[in-house]
Amino acid sequence: MPYAVELPDRVRKERYFDPDFFALENERLWPRVWQMACRLEEIPQPHDYACYEILDQSIIVLRTDDMGVRAFQNACRHRGVQVVEGRGTCESGFVCPFHGWCYSTDGKNTFIPRKKTFAEHNLAPHDINLVPVRCEVWGGCAWINLDRTAPPLRECLEPAATILDAWKVESLRTEWWYACRLPVNWKLAVEAFVEAYHVVETHPQLVIPTRYGRRDDASFDPRAFVAADLQYLRTMSEGMGGMVHADDVRIAEELHDIELPADAELAIATWNRMLNDAVTRRHRERGADMPDLNELTELGYNREFFQCFPHYFVLPMYSSASSYRFRPLGPEETLMELWSLTRYPEGSAREKPTPPEPWECDDPRWPPIPTQDFSNLPRQQKGLHAKGFEYMRLSTQMEGHVSNFERTIDGFLAGLPNEKLLPALQSVNVYPFDQPILDLGF
Numbered sequence: 487m488p489y490a491v492e493l494p495d496r497v498r499k500e501r502y503f504d505p506d507f508f509a510l511e512n513e514r515l516w517p518r519v520w521q522m523a524c525r526l527e528e529i530p531q532p533h534d535y536a537c538y539e540i541l542d543q544s545i546i547v548l549r550t551d552d553m554g555v556r557a558f559q560n561a562c563r564h565r566g567v568q569v570v571e572g573r574g575t576c577e578s579g580f581v582c583p584f585h586g587w588c589y590s591t592d593g594k595n596t597f598i599p600r601k602k603t604f605a606e607h608n609l610a611p612h613d614i615n616l617v618p619v620r621c622e623v624w625g626g627c628a629w630i631n632l633d634r635t636a637p638p639l640r641e642c643l644e645p646a647a648t649i650l651d652a653w654k655v656e657s658l659r660t661e662w663w664y665a666c667r668l669p670v671n672w673k674l675a676v677e678a679f680v681e682a683y684h685v686v687e688t689h690p691q692l693v694i695p696t697r698y699g700r701r702d703d704a705s706f707d708p709r710a711f712v713a714a715d716l717q718y719l720r721t722m723s724e725g726m727g728g729m730v731h732a733d734d735v736r737i738a739e740e741l742h743d744i745e746l747p748a749d750a751e752l753a754i755a756t757w758n759r760m761l762n763d764a765v766t767r768r769h770r771e772r773g774a775d776m777p778d779l780n781e782l783t784e785l786g787y788n789r790e791f792f793q794c795f796p797h798y799f800v801l802p803m804y805s806s807a808s809s810y811r812f813r814p815l816g817p818e819e820t821l822m823e824l825w826s827l828t829r830y831p832e833g834s835a836r837e838k839p840t841p842p843e844p845w846e847c848d849d850p851r852w853p854p855i856p857t858q859d860f861s862n863l864p865r866q867q868k869g870l871h872a873k874g875f876e877y878m879r880l881s882t883q884m885e886g887h888v889s890n891f892e893r894t895i896d897g898f899l900a901g902l903p904n905e906k907l908l909p910a911l912q913s914v915n916v917y918p919f920d921q922p923i924l925d926l927g928f
């Protein structure tokens with residue numbers, strides 16, 4: 487195993503640019519993992535389809551007549567042409583644009599022009615249908631897996647799946663969708679978001695005493711606390727382009743002059759409970775499928791960030807959520823997509839979201855917080871190439887998740903069996919901040 491993580495708090499730099507390492511991921515990681523292929527609102531009606539591209543593979547994800555989903559490898563069985571591109575709606579199936587072989591929506595070959603000119607062995611019925619790909623639905627998304635032997639989707643997403651189900655993420659819909667081309671390895675991009683250690687230096691505007699900073703109980707002032715928390719919510723809303731939804735910021739602002747007890751702990755608990763109550767009630771009143779935020783708190787599910795190994799993230803906050811997906815385009819190039827998801831009254835009609843044109847990472851249109859993250863990343867990718875730099879030195883208390891993530895990838899690269907990999911990826915599908923380095927069992 488080249489460049490394996492041997493000491494768990496040291497990660498060799500070659501993992502982030504070596505072409506052979508990248509090729510090994512292409513061969514042993516991506517073909518074995520569940521991947522978020524599209525949001526279901528991209529294919530709302532029967533026969534809507536969207537192609538999901540991962541490295542050199544293209545997979546058609548199709549909405550079936552009974553509102554399920556089905557997936558196929560996007561290659562005509564005749565001479566390999568991709569039968570569709572991008573997305574759209576097909577009437578009764580697909581017609582290959584080269585010689586006109588036809589496939590039904592269940593992938594069956596239905597027509598071959600001048601069929602009699604082919605030998606019998608090239609017309610075996612099972613052999614001329616589109617190759618099916620495993621496809622399952624969870625969390626408002628269609629997921630694919632190229633490995634027939636992989637465990638079911640749900641198991642591979644635990645424990646995040648249970649927590650995010652309580653958040654009712656399946657009722658969230660796209661409000662906007664952006665994409666960023668990052669000149670860095672996909673794991674470097676992921677790892678810029680999975681620890682809070684960088685917040686103080688990279689995002690100083692987020693160091694607000696109510697959330698990241700330290701609280702001085704002796705001089706606690708409930709008014710100042712509420713003002714600071716409102717400032718945090720506004721900063722997260724504007725700075726992240728809506729990580730806290732503007733509706734929820736308004737709801738919080740309406741509560742600004744409520745009476746709070748003088749005791750710090752009691753005041754904070756009261757504020758949080760009242761804000762959760764108000765957000766829950768208001769969204770339910772307008773007909774949205776909204777979880778009870780205080781129930782989530784009681785269950786201990788009120789965290790704001792969950793990974794779904796390897797490349798999908800959901801960041802729920804109050805009524806809404808952000809979501810990320812990172813796809814490798816090359817050893818040192820990544821496509822990062824960002825969604826803002828929110829709740830609409832049930833039954834309200836929405837436009838199909840269309841994939842965004844990727845912006846460069848220094849595009850002035852990015853909101854301030856991603857701009858700060860994006861400005862570090864290209865410098866980090868370049869710095870890794872320095873002759874004297876050998877490996878990353880991780881904090882065992884604040885950056886354990888980076889190690890757990892990298893070592894889970896090593897499990898795939900080593901070709902470990904599913905029963906060994908499942909516990910490892912379940913230890914990555916968690917709230918990543920301040921995770922310790924875990925024993926993954928291999």
Ligand code: FES
Pocket residue numbers: 562563564565566567582583584585586587
């Ligand atoms: S390649 Fe598809 S019909 Fe020939």
Ligand SMILES: [Fe+2]
Pocket residue numbers: 678679684688689859
């Ligand atoms: Fe950040």
